[in-house]
Amino acid sequence: MRRLALCALLAAGACARPSTVPLPIMPGVPTVSERAERVYRESFVIDTHNDMPTKMLDDAYDASIRHPAGFGPGEGNTDVPRLVQSGMTAEFLSAWVDAPYARRRGESFERAIRYVTAIHALVDAHPDQLRFATTAADVRAAKRDGKVAILIGVEGGHAIENSLDGLRELYARGARYMTLTWNNGNAWAGSSVGVDGSRKGGLTPFGRDVVREMNRLGMLVDLSHVSDSTFFDALAVTTAPVLVSHSSARAINDVPRNLSDAQLRAVAKNGGVVNVNFYSRFVDPVYRARAEAVDRELAADRRAARTGPDSAAARVRLAARRDSLMARIPPTPFSVLVDHFDHIAKVAGVDHVGIGSDFDGVTALPNGMEDVTALPRIAQALLDRGYSEEDVKKMLGGNMLRLMSEVLDRTAPLP
Numbered sequence: 001m002r003r004l005a006l007c008a009l010l011a012a013g014a015c016a017r018p019s020t021v022p023l024p025i026m027p028g029v030p031t032v033s034e035r036a037e038r039v040y041r042e043s044f045v046i047d048t049h050n051d052m053p054t055k056m057l058d059d060a061y062d063a064s065i066r067h068p069a070g071f072g073p074g075e076g077n078t079d080v081p082r083l084v085q086s087g088m089t090a091e092f093l094s095a096w097v098d099a100p101y102a103r104r105r106g107e108s109f110e111r112a113i114r115y116v117t118a119i120h121a122l123v124d125a126h127p128d129q130l131r132f133a134t135t136a137a138d139v140r141a142a143k144r145d146g147k148v149a150i151l152i153g154v155e156g157g158h159a160i161e162n163s164l165d166g167l168r169e170l171y172a173r174g175a176r177y178m179t180l181t182w183n184n185g186n187a188w189a190g191s192s193v194g195v196d197g198s199r200k201g202g203l204t205p206f207g208r209d210v211v212r213e214m215n216r217l218g219m220l221v222d223l224s225h226v227s228d229s230t231f232f233d234a235l236a237v238t239t240a241p242v243l244v245s246h247s248s249a250r251a252i253n254d255v256p257r258n259l260s261d262a263q264l265r266a267v268a269k270n271g272g273v274v275n276v277n278f279y280s281r282f283v284d285p286v287y288r289a290r291a292e293a294v295d296r297e298l299a300a301d302r303r304a305a306r307t308g309p310d311s312a313a314a315r316v317r318l319a320a321r322r323d324s325l326m327a328r329i330p331p332t333p334f335s336v337l338v339d340h341f342d343h344i345a346k347v348a349g350v351d352h353v354g355i356g357s358d359f360d361g362v363t364a365l366p367n368g369m370e371d372v373t374a375l376p377r378i379a380q381a382l383l384d385r386g387y388s389e390e391d392v393k394k395m396l397g398g399n400m401l402r403l404m405s406e407v408l409d410r411t412a413p414l415p
């Protein structure tokens with residue numbers, strides 16, 4: 001515990017030795033043994049989705065300093081000191097383009113570029129702790145040199161504004177995956193949610209060209225967020241194994257953002273990897289039911305915030321009420337999160353599971369999974385369920401490293 005306090009006081013990099021800080025003991029949460037600690041440290045631990053860059057751009061979040069774990073302004077699940085402490089090998093930071101940017105020409109692409117620039121600037125500001133990476137070889141080298149590898153994933157296919165040149169530009173600037181949609185569908189791919197009345201259908205002929213171009217470039221085709229029909233259309237056209245960067249199992253919690261068992265089997269057949277999303281609303285059916293009840297309770301307040309005479313004040317009241325109601329929902333047990341790893345390993349196979357936390361992009365996380373430093377608990381929980389050390393290493397990131405070496409390290413020259 002003394003070490004924890006010391007680390008909290010010191011600047012980034014002072015705790016560069018990974019996983020030397022013991023995690024607090026919590027009821028219902030696995031206590032990390034020396035064996036789990038060793039397995040974790042020997043692993044390539046790779047998280048395929050983290051939204052900290054949105055906090056950096058929108059909330060003036062200073063990633064250089066340590067923050068308390070949480071969801072409010074000034075709190076977070078990630079920062080450079082905790083990335084170092086976590087001992088993780090590689091983090092994909094998300095260049096997320098929100099749906100409204102798609103309304104005006106030029107804005108989605110520009111927004112994606114702003115993220116890419118901010119992520120590069122973050123890495124450049126921390127040369128002793130972070131290393132920018134675009135390949136599996138880079139990730140291996142970063143681990144060898146004691147740095148956390150940072151990669152870029154673009155979230156929302158509308159970022160390319162229907163242009164393969166736009167896609168190539170993002171690739172050239174270092175992006176190594178793109179989700180074909182976010183919650184909004186676009187002109188060529190349908191989303192699982194279809195916000196703002198956007199498309200939920202399959203891939204158009206141009207959408208197939210996007211997948212082919214990603215294959216040619218050596219960029220991971222990410223099927224998180226897409227509709228079921230776009231999912232299967234993309235699998236039919238891709239010549240490379242796919243990524244599912246942050247989705248969990250629908251058999252445990254039936255939401256469109258999670259994958260059905262048929263989808264899990266299809267990813268396994270393709271050779272891809274499904275990375276488990278930690279968001280309580282995606283992993284936990286009990287939490288989801290309670291959160292949906294809160295949504296229903298707030299329907300009238302939401303209308304007032306949208307159209308009422310004093311909508312600005314109503315929005316502030318709505319947010320406060322929503323926060324207090326949501327805070328009353330009991331947190332998701334850690335074991336429910338582990339159930340998703342277990343289920344995907346059983347249905348798709350242990351070679352097709354990984355970590356896709358969605359840290360800093362969600363409003364609730366399971367008990368014991370408050371921030372990036374808690375990741376060693378996953379190693380312990382999987383060992384506790386009887387997985388071999390080799391299998392645990394695969395799920396922590398070995399599978400992703402294999403996928404990355406198959407897709408990212410085999411690139412075609414740009415035209």
Ligand SMILES: [Zn+2]
Nearest residue numbers: 155225246361
């Ligand atoms: Zn997402």
